[in-house]
Structures are given as C-alpha cells and as structure tokens.
Amino acid sequence: MPRKKPFSVKQKKKQLQDKRERKRGLQDGLRSSSNSRSGSRERREEQTDTSDGESVTHHIRRLNQQPSQGLGPRGYDPNRYRLHFERDSREEVERRKRAAREQVLQPVSAEVLELDIREVYQPGSVLDFPRRPPWSYEMSKEQLMSQEERSFQEYLGKIHGAYTSEKLSYFEHNLETWRQLWRVLEMSDIVLLITDIRHPVVNFPPALYEYVTGELGLALVLVLNKVDLAPPALVVAWKHYFHQCYPQLHIVLFTSFPRDTRTPQEPGGVLKKNRRRGKGWTRALGPEQLLRACEAITVGKVDLSSWREKIARDVAGASWGNVSGEEEEEEDGPAVLVEQLTDSAMEPTGPSRERYKDGVVTIGCIGFPNVGKSSLINGLVGRKVVSVSRTPGHTRYFQTYFLTPSVKLCDCPGLIFPSLLPRQLQVLAGIYPIAQIQEPYTSVGYLASRIPVQALLHLRHPEAEDPSAEHPWCAWDICEAWAEKRGYKTAKAARNDVYRAANSLLRLAVDGRLSLCFYPPGYSEQRGTWESHPETAELVLSQGRVGPAGDEEEEEEEELSSSCEEEGEEDRDADEEGEGDEDTPTSDPGSCLTARNPYALLGEDEC
Numbered sequence: 001m002p003r004k005k006p007f008s009v010k011q012k013k014k015q016l017q018d019k020r021e022r023k024r025g026l027q028d029g030l031r032s033s034s035n036s037r038s039g040s041r042e043r044r045e046e047q048t049d050t051s052d053g054e055s056v057t058h059h060i061r062r063l064n065q066q067p068s069q070g071l072g073p074r075g076y077d078p079n080r081y082r083l084h085f086e087r088d089s090r091e092e093v094e095r096r097k098r099a100a101r102e103q104v105l106q107p108v109s110a111e112v113l114e115l116d117i118r119e120v121y122q123p124g125s126v127l128d129f130p131r132r133p134p135w136s137y138e139m140s141k142e143q144l145m146s147q148e149e150r151s152f153q154e155y156l157g158k159i160h161g162a163y164t165s166e167k168l169s170y171f172e173h174n175l176e177t178w179r180q181l182w183r184v185l186e187m188s189d190i191v192l193l194i195t196d197i198r199h200p201v202v203n204f205p206p207a208l209y210e211y212v213t214g215e216l217g218l219a220l221v222l223v224l225n226k227v228d229l230a231p232p233a234l235v236v237a238w239k240h241y242f243h244q245c246y247p248q249l250h251i252v253l254f255t256s257f258p259r260d261t262r263t264p265q266e267p268g269g270v271l272k273k274n275r276r277r278g279k280g281w282t283r284a285l286g287p288e289q290l291l292r293a294c295e296a297i298t299v300g301k302v303d304l305s306s307w308r309e310k311i312a313r314d315v316a317g318a319s320w321g322n323v324s325g326e327e328e329e330e331e332d333g334p335a336v337l338v339e340q341l342t343d344s345a346m347e348p349t350g351p352s353r354e355r356y357k358d359g360v361v362t363i364g365c366i367g368f369p370n371v372g373k374s375s376l377i378n379g380l381v382g383r384k385v386v387s388v389s390r391t392p393g394h395t396r397y398f399q400t401y402f403l404t405p406s407v408k409l410c411d412c413p414g415l416i417f418p419s420l421l422p423r424q425l426q427v428l429a430g431i432y433p434i435a436q437i438q439e440p441y442t443s444v445g446y447l448a449s450r451i452p453v454q455a456l457l458h459l460r461h462p463e464a465e466d467p468s469a470e471h472p473w474c475a476w477d478i479c480e481a482w483a484e485k486r487g488y489k490t491a492k493a494a495r496n497d498v499y500r501a502a503n504s505l506l507r508l509a510v511d512g513r514l515s516l517c518f519y520p521p522g523y524s525e526q527r528g529t530w531e532s533h534p535e536t537a538e539l540v541l542s543q544g545r546v547g548p549a550g551d552e553e554e555e556e557e558e559e560l561s562s563s564c565e566e567e568g569e570e571d572r573d574a575d576e577e578g579e580g581d582e583d584t585p586t587s588d589p590g591s592c593l594t595a596r597n598p599y600a601l602l603g604e605d606e607c
C-alpha cells in the first residue's frame with residue numbers, strides 16, 4: 001500500500017477553501033433555517049460570499065442564488081435575474097464591525113429623520129438609471145445585446161468614476177434586470193411607481209419621473225404603499241410633499257393589509273407575533289383610488305367599467321372570477337398569469353407602439369424590491385395571483401395578469417437605482433436580503449440611534465450588574481442583549497449568536513414591527529398641522545372601514561419576547577428569512593403586527 005503523502009496545514013486549508021468555493025453558490029441560495037441558526041458570524045460571512053469573479057467593472061456580489069444547476073424547468077436560468085450589488089470590501093466590513101463594537105450610540109434629533117430627495121439622488125448628476133441604447137430593425141439580436149452591454153458598462157463606469165464606494169448606495173448591477181424595466185416601460189400605458197410610505201424618497205428616483213413623464217410621455221402614478229405602517233399624519237404630509245415637488249404625479253394611498261387606527265392598542269400586546277390564515281387579499285385599501293386615477297388618465301379612451309364592477313363586487317364580498325366569494329385553492333401556487341421569460345418577450349418594441357391597444361390598458365408596476373408590488377397586484381385582484389415574499393428580489397422576471405378583460409397588470413422585478421443613501425438605511429428599507437448581509441451590526445446601530453430599541457425590547461445591557469443603572473450602548477451590545485433575551489446561541493461554543501440576533505432585529509424593522517419612518521423636509525416643525533389636517537382624519541376613517549377582518553381570519557399570537565424555553569423550533573424558524581413564498585398572507589407583518597407595534601403606542605415625538 002503506498003505511503004500517504006504528508007499533508008501540511010496550509011495544504012489542508014487550501015483543500016477546504018476549494019471545497020467551500022465549489023459549494024458556495026449552492027449554500028448561499030439554500031441556507032436552511034437550522035444552518036443559519038447554528039453558525040458563528042465568521043462562517044456565515046464566508047457562506048454568503050458569492051462573487052465569482054466575473055464582475056462587470058467592480059466587485060459584485062450576486063445574491064439570492066438558486067440551487068438548480070443549468071436551466072430551470074421552463075428552460076431559463078433561474079440565476080439570470082438575481083440581485084447584483086457592489087461588494088463591501090473586507091476592510092470596509094472590518095471597519096464597520098469595529099465601529100459597531102466601539103461607537104457609543106447617541107439618539108439623533110427628529111430633524112435628522114427628514115429626508116431631502118435632492119441630497120439622496122442629486123438630480124442632474126450621473127446618478128441616473130441605464131437606458132436602452134438606440135437600435136434599429138437591421139440589427140441582429142447579438143448586435144443589440146452587445147451594444148446594450150457596452151452602454152451599460154459605460155453607465156457603471158461613469159457612476160463609479162464620480163463617487164467612491166463608501167458614498168454610493170447599493171444599486172443594481174445586473175443588466176438583465178434593467179432590461180426588464182425597459183420592457184415593462186415599453187409595454188405600459190400607465191406606470192405605477194410603488195413606494196414604501198416609511199421612506200418614499202428612498203424609492204423615488206427623480207430621473208425616472210423625468211423619463212416617464214417627459215421622454216415617454218406616460219402618466220406616472222405614485223403609490224404610497226403600506227400606509228398601515230406609518231402614522232396617518234405622516235402619510236398625508238408625504239402625499240403633499242410629492243404633489244408639490246412633482247406636479248405631474250397622480251398619487252394613490254394603498255395598503256394590502258389595512259388596520260383600524262382608531263382601535264386603542266393595549267400595551268400588553270407589544271411585540272406579539274401574529275399569523276393570519278385564510279383570506280387576506282380581499283381587503284386592500286386603495287383599489288378604488290387607483291381606479292379613479294386611471295379613469296382620469298385614460299379619459300374614456302378605455303372602457304374601465306369592468307374594473308369598477310369588479311370593485312363593487314369585491315366590496316359586496318365576492319371577487320372577480322370567483323362569484324361564490326370563496327377563496328380559491330392555492331395549493332398549486334399562484335393562479336395563472338403569463339411569465340415573460342423568453343428572450344423574444346424582452347425584445348424592444350418600435351417607437352410607434354399603439355397606446356391602449358385592443359381597448360386594453362396596460363399598467364406597469366415598478367419599484368424597489370420589497371415595496372409590495374406583488375402584494376398590490378394580489379390586493380387589486382382580491383386573491384393571490386403573484387407570489388409574495390419578504391426576501392427582496394423575489395420577483396425575478398416580469399409577469400402579466402389580466403385584472404379584467406380591459407385591464408392588464410404587469411409586475412416588474414424590484415430594481416435599486418443608484419443614490420447616495422447610506423447602505424445601513426437601505427438595509428432597513430428592506431432592499432438587501434437580510435440573511436445575506438455581510439455586516440448587519442451597523443444597520444442595527446443606525447436603527448437604535450433613531451428609535452429606542454433597548455427600551456422597546458426591554459433589553460438588559462450585557463455588562464449591567466445593576467439593571468437600573470445607565471450604561472452606554474453600542475450596536476454590538478444591543479445584538480448581544482437580544483441574543484441573550486431570545487436564547488440565540490452558537491452551536492459549537494454556545495456563545496450568544498450575535499449575528500443571528502442582528503438579523504432578527506433587522507427583520508423586525510423591515511417587517512414594521514419596530515417602526516422607523518422618515519419624514520419630508522420641515523415635517524418636525526409642522527407636525528401639528530398635519531395631525532389636524534382633514535385628510536388625516538379621512539385616512540384614519542377609511543382604514544377603519546376596511547380592516548382588519550376579525551371574523552374571517554384566524555389569528556395566532558406568540559409572545560415574541562418569550563423566554564427561550566417557551567420558544568419552539570417553529571417559532572425560531574419564523575424569524576428566518578425564507579426564500580420561499582409567504583404561504584398565504586400569513587406571518588403578515590401588516591395589520592395585526594403593527595397594531596401591536598410599540599410605535600403605534602408612542603407619540604411620534606418618542607420615536
């Protein structure tokens with residue numbers, strides 16, 4: 001038998017590294033809840049490192065990798081449309097980790113929560129979005145593709161040449177996803193830009209407004225979505241802000257999960273986790289307003305009476321195509337819709353596209369990941385037709401669905417436009433898959449210096465002998481205290497799993513259970529005016545009229561801050577971010593969760 005060759009530690013390391021490299025992509029997309037629960041911080045970071053060196057011009061991280069090798073069942077590559085962000089350098093990650101451990105958190109003033117769109121997007125600068133370069137019918141498909149690729153590289157080069165990585169936000173580096181936006185814009189008669197009411201400025205690139213309303217000459221409807229997650233006065237203030245700054249906008253307030261803001265919240269219910277079963281898409285607030293906006297835009301050129309009738313039927317308790325009022329079986333996943341996967345679906349249409357072709361209005365739903373585009377479509381239809389997930393980037397290719405014979409909806413994958421937003425804020429805005437964040441701690445710090453996380457979660461400082469004494473907190477302490485409270489331990493050494501705690505805190509924020517809202521400029525000073533504004537009272541009333549539906553939905557409540565003994569595996573898993581679909585509108589972060597949101601109990605001053 002041949003003698004075994006001596007194997008140095010270095011060689012062993014290399015062997016392990018190679019093995020990890022091979023597994024990497026698969027693990028990243030497949031991370032199971034048990035896997036992510038048990039690991040230490042360092043191991044997890046390696047798993048999420050999915051860069052494969054083929055970056056466009058910079059180091060790119062490809063997120064949400066799907067496990068399947070080769071082409072998927074419908075003949076497309078499931079990884080073609082995943083999120084591509086610039087990777088944070090190792091030094092930057094280390095620097096941030098040090099800051100999270102060392103920097104004492106100081107609460108910021110309310111004015112700091114005011115976001116000025118000009119500072120975020122610097123209109124007129126290179127912080128634009130990529131356009132499809134001019135083309136002609138004489139060009140072959142290959143020529144067209146390579147021209148688009150070249151032009152996209154130039155676009156990226158300009159941005160990266162003008163700003164350092166530290167200044168730039170995360171933004172989409174995957175040309176395939178931008179191509180989907182181009183296609184949806186070309187198909188649309190009306191464009192719906194969907195934004196999250198907690199930070200609509202983050203989701204509103206002025207360059208897109210100029211392009212849609214100017215160059216394309218299309219109507220742009222701004223949907224201020226998830227209004228259940230913000231104080232009504234703030235919703236009204238944002239609406240007026242956008243009206244004033246962007247006069248061509250049509251503005252609609254929407255929520256797929258309305259809640260009755262008039263019901264007093266009991267403090268004992270703070271931070272309870274609710275799961276809702278059964279019907280959930282039938283009570284959206286906003287379809288009527290959206291219809292009115294579309295009627296104003298189409299001015300009788302399309303017959304929208306079928307839509308109006310549908311809304312009337314929904315209000316009366318039935319839904320279109322489902323007159324019995326029973327929710328359809330969803331076991332086979334979302335109902336029929338057309339998934340636009342083929343390359344020919346992505347080919348440009350000529351400039352002379354006929355508006356309202358065949359008497360049908362095509363409404364393109366675009367926006368950042370996780371703002372609720374798919375939920376809005378389900379809310380309009382009244383049942384689940386497109387898949388929803390709290391993992392950003394869930395919708396990968398555009399999909400169309402006929403709401404009624406004369407109204408076609410088109411759901412576009414979420415897109416992140418370049419800006420100067422801090423990356424921590426972007427994480428809290430839900431654009432980054434939380435389970436794949438390289439360094440979550442500074443985002444926790446960003447949150448905790450804007451809302452009193454420690455007080456809300458009744459956290460005890462890890463070094464506090466006397467719990468009543470004041471201790472300076474840093475982001476790391478908060479994560480450690482939350483890990484302690486929740487019983488998050490690393491598998492090997494049974495130390496506090498700070499990484500998991502940080503992820504859990506970020507999920508609470510993204511879901512709206514820890515509520516961080518940003519304000520339009522001047523809001524802090526004029527808060528009283530907005531609170532007594534007649535539209536504020538109207539909004540409170542309208543939310544009360546539609547939701548929530550106590551009689552038709554089952555609710556389960558679980559004490560989120562229960563001790564670890566009480567916490568079963570199932571509960572732990574509910575904290576994890578699954579790539580999968582939200583089964584029904586369960587684990588609904590909306591209505592009931594926020595009804596128990598401590599920030600629903602606190603005055604805005606206290607936030």
Ligand SMILES: Nc1nc2c(ncn2[C@@H]2O[C@H](COP(=O)(O)OP(=O)(O)OP(=O)(O)O)[C@@H](O)[C@H]2O)c(=O)[nH]1
Pocket residue numbers: 225226227228229254255256257367368369370371372373374375376387388389390391392393394395396412413414415512582588589590591
């Ligand atoms: N509270 C609340 N949550 C909502 C609302 N609409 C959507 N959500 C939640 O927001 C998350 C994202 O919803 P989606 O509809 O998948 O968002 P999307 O914009 O299609 O996301 P991508 O697929 O990443 O582009 C899910 O967890 C939804 O349950 C709403 O009106 N209120």
